[in-house]
Amino acid sequence: MFADRAKIFIRSGKGGDGHVSFRKELFVPCGGPDGGDGGRGGNLIFEVDEGLNTLTDFRHIHKYAAKDGESGGKRRCHGKDGESLIIKVPEGTVIKDFESGKVIADMSGENRREVILKGGRGGQGNMHFATPTMQAPKYAQPGQSAQELWVQLELKVIADVGLVGFPNVGKSTLLSRVSNAKPKIANYHFTTLNPHLGVVDLEGGKGFVMADIPGLIEGASEGVGLGHDFLRHIERTRVLVHVVDAASTEGRDPIADIHAINKELGSYNSELLKRPQIIAANKMDAIYEEDENPIEKLKAEFEPQGIKVFPISAVSGQGVKELLYAVSELLQTVNLSPIIFDKEFDLRSLVEKQLPYTVEVTEDGVYVVEGPRIEKMLGYTNIESEKGFRFFQNFLKDNGILEELEQAGIQEGDTVRMYGLEFDYYK
Known part of the structure; x- marks a missing residue:
């Protein structure tokens, strides 16, 4: 039977975690932070192969994942970037989000190669977080999560x-x-x-x-x-x-x-x-x-x-x-340009979709903000430092958390709780 459809799972590589370490040298008892950055995760790439004319290969292998980036090391050593994965498909293959059916990419015409899922950024080592008031930071940034998605491949023959x-x-x-x-x-x-x-x-x-x-x-x-x-x-x-x-x-x-x-x-x-x-x-x-x-x-x-x-x-x-x-x-009377299906699916929404958060109000009037995105941010942010607290404020604003708190009815002086951290809300 001619194979012109396939459902597969695709995943980019996770970014490597930043490293926490300090210089240890003879006669240098209190060396500064020297934790290196994590490597970037590999991209998930689709590429047209002129030698293919069916999607038969995807009947037997249903999961495709790029390599994760390596964690950073001591002595400012940068982790190795993860290897990207290239998936070969015949010309005319349309890649759709399986859940919504929206078009992600059409591998036709001049579109011979496209990065579908980007690998996660590597996390920064603790050497980046040193400040005059925090000279020995004991935290580093974790690598950015991988992007993953179930997609439907559909081969639509190209003919006049x-x-x-x-x-x-x-x-x-x-x-x-x-x-x-x-x-x-x-x-x-x-x-x-x-x-x-x-x-x-x-x-x-x-x-x-x-x-x-x-x-x-x-x-x-x-x-x-x-x-x-x-x-x-x-x-x-x-x-x-x-x-x-x-x-x-x-x-x-x-x-x-x-x-x-x-x-x-x-x-x-x-x-x-x-x-x-x-x-x-x-x-x-x-x-x-x-x-x-x-x-x-x-x-x-x-x-x-x-x-x-x-x-x-x-x-x-x-x-x-x-x-x-x-x-x-x-x-000769019709449009001779190739019929290409427009993109409908916004891949940028994947990061937010995979790292959600919730805003709830307890019976005693405390506003609780939780979710993987919040926990991840607090894991690499030092709220005690001036630089860290400024980053924390910008994070709440840029991700719409402050706006959602206001929609939930928060007033000045109300308490906000995030994973053991409590603070009073003021505009």
Whole structure:
């Protein structure tokens, strides 16, 4: 089965902790602080690999993590930076936040490499916290936490033209005739399980990439059959070619088939119905002269809507050249810039999401502020020093904690408690 979706867990590296140490040298009984900084955590990077065309590799490995930065050492030694992790994906892969479904990045067009999660900063050693009044600080800054996220990878095939239609109408046969693609062809339903791409070269005309999009049946937009697995591949195409069995060799009505396919396309994504369309009335070699001409019916139904009908035979090649030149001309009327999905997910929110805090009021009127973000800050801040207290005040302001306290109704003189630290609130 063609793998075009995968759910994986990704994590950047944690920053290394700063180190607490003091110089110990002969005849220097009270050496100053010399704790080194921690190394930066590795980044989590996605990169396009031209040799890949499926997401099969992600079926067996579901967790990917960059290396953590090393802690700092004595004698001002800096910890080693963590190694970044590069994840290779095929072109056309869209990375989405699994929880919200929002687009994080689209690995298409000029976007060949992107840092998705940044490694945590290394913490500063105690040598940075020495002041005239605090010459021997016994604390250091811990490394910044790693960023982590469950993401959904979706491969959306990049093609100019998409062949759509019900199974067994000749899409694979047409693609194999006009391009270098070699799809498997047989006379039974759901032969094609993989989207196939082919490059169409035209004499005196501009070539284009054509894709056979399989799996479309009634109910596809609701996930029936293979619908959702392949509808996503149509989203990048600029022109849609309806391939229908004009001879009704299996008793199908080609006009009803086109309406049914358009209904599924519109239900999945209404923007798809705005794409230019052409009808390839296939299997003309199976229509006998004494039969009623189905081409005239197709033209009467769709050409008033601006959708041209081309009678063809994918087996014999009849009418195929005319169809391809019409498709080429239609492509010149649409925007030729790559269809890239815009970013919707703000990765900066991850840090705040993973380090929350709460503001609560006790029965005796004390405002309690707690949470990983607060505890982390207090772990490396010396409130007793002037520099540390100023940092503490700025932290409360910059992170919106003071504003939230005011929204909770705090007044001047009220008590605020944070992990054993109590102080009176004044503006």
